[in-house]
Amino acid sequence: MVHSERYFNGAYLRLVRKRHQVTQQELAQTLAVSRQMISVWERGKTEMSETMLSRLAQALGEDFGELLERYYGEPAEEELAQDNGEEVARTQFEMIYEGVGLNEGGTIGAKTPTVVFREGRKAGRWRGLHPVCRTGIVTAIVTLVGYALLFTVLVGFVAPSLMQAVDMSEGMRYCERIMITVVDYPGLVCAMTAIFLVIVLVAMGTHCLIRRVKMRWQKHAV
Amino acid sequence: MVSVVMASLMLASACAAFPAVAPQTAEALPCEQAAVQELPEGEKDARLWTQFEFGIRVDDTDVIAYVKNKFTFLPSVVHARVALYASETYTEDLDEMEMKCVSVAPDLDMGHEITAWAPHETTMYWRAEMNYYDDDGVYQTRETGTYLIDADGNIL
Helix, strand or coil: CEECCEECCHHHHHHHHHHCCCCHHHHHHHHCCCHHHHHHHHCCCCCCCHHHHHHHHHHHCCCHHHHHHHHCCCCCHHHHCCCCCHHHHHHHHHHHCCCCCECCCCCECCECHHHHHHHHHHHHHHHCCCHHHHHHHHHHHHHHHHHHHHHHHHHHHHHHHHHHCCCCCCCCEEEEEEEEEEECHHHHHHHHHHHHHHHHHHHHHHHHHHHHHHHHHHHHHC | CHHHHHHHHHHHHHHCCCECCCCCCCCCCCCCCCCCCCCCCCCCCCCCEEEEEEEEEECCCEEEEEEEEEEEECCCCCCEEEEEEEECCCCCCHHHCEEEEEEEECCCCCCCEEEEEEECCCCEEEEEEEEEECCCCCEEEEECCCEEECCCCCEC
16 A cells, blocks of 8 residues: 555554464454554555554564664565455556556556556455456346245236136126146256246356457557 | 345246247148147146136138137146037037047147137037146046037027
């Protein structure tokens, strides 16, 4: 995170805390702040004051000078690769931004790729899922709601109206009217499931295609 | 937002395919030409949800046995056969009655009907028979009751 032209490295705070096997709650109590505040500092949302850094160093028995240096320094690889897949995400990010908007110093605008990557990762984490997966889930939910509405209409309105409908053609006299319903329940369930899957897959595929085209177009435009 | 719009479009396009659209329209054959037709193997299980109306009705000149496909969910092959029988004495056994007319539809579209008819020139007992494939692909038979109809088309 960049603030007033100064970088600060929240991930290092988390690393130090974990190294001492202290929970956010415990650290919050020690520093007399809320647990949310610790989380905000560690996620790099806001900058931790030097006073607080001093109290943190004291509480954890760390060297204040080193803590200060590392907090305002570039994140180390071990901080970047704290969980599996993080490195892969970073590589993907760098591929996406390869040659796009990188300054001579290797920064994107006023930010280093690492900072931008970290912000993007946070945004991704906030969203929780890949957009294409989200489309799939939303499509599935909408489809299920649609199915529910469809069957409500069919069973609640269409079927009774069919049972009651009478051909009122002039001069017609009915001796007998028999209603016969043939329903293949297993077949119906299979067909509806197949349609459901096709709808979801087509929606996801279309979204994926749109994303690719959009990305290629953006890269081409740059 | 994009996801919701896309999902709605997908569902709408799928719903458009739900009403049955059978490829061919069944027409009642003249009684002289009508014959029982069996469905080809593999098409007997093609129905998912079908509702028939079957019965006997009378107009000014004819007694009409009919089968109507009132509703079919998703495109399906809906086979139907209807036959009209008559006799001068009351009976519930079709073997003792004379078949007046038969109509067969290899694929009866939703909203369409097939009819088997004969003129009510004299007072006679009438009865109708219908055949269709059930959800297990078994050929089923249903019959109406026996009705006495006079020459003027009155149900007695």
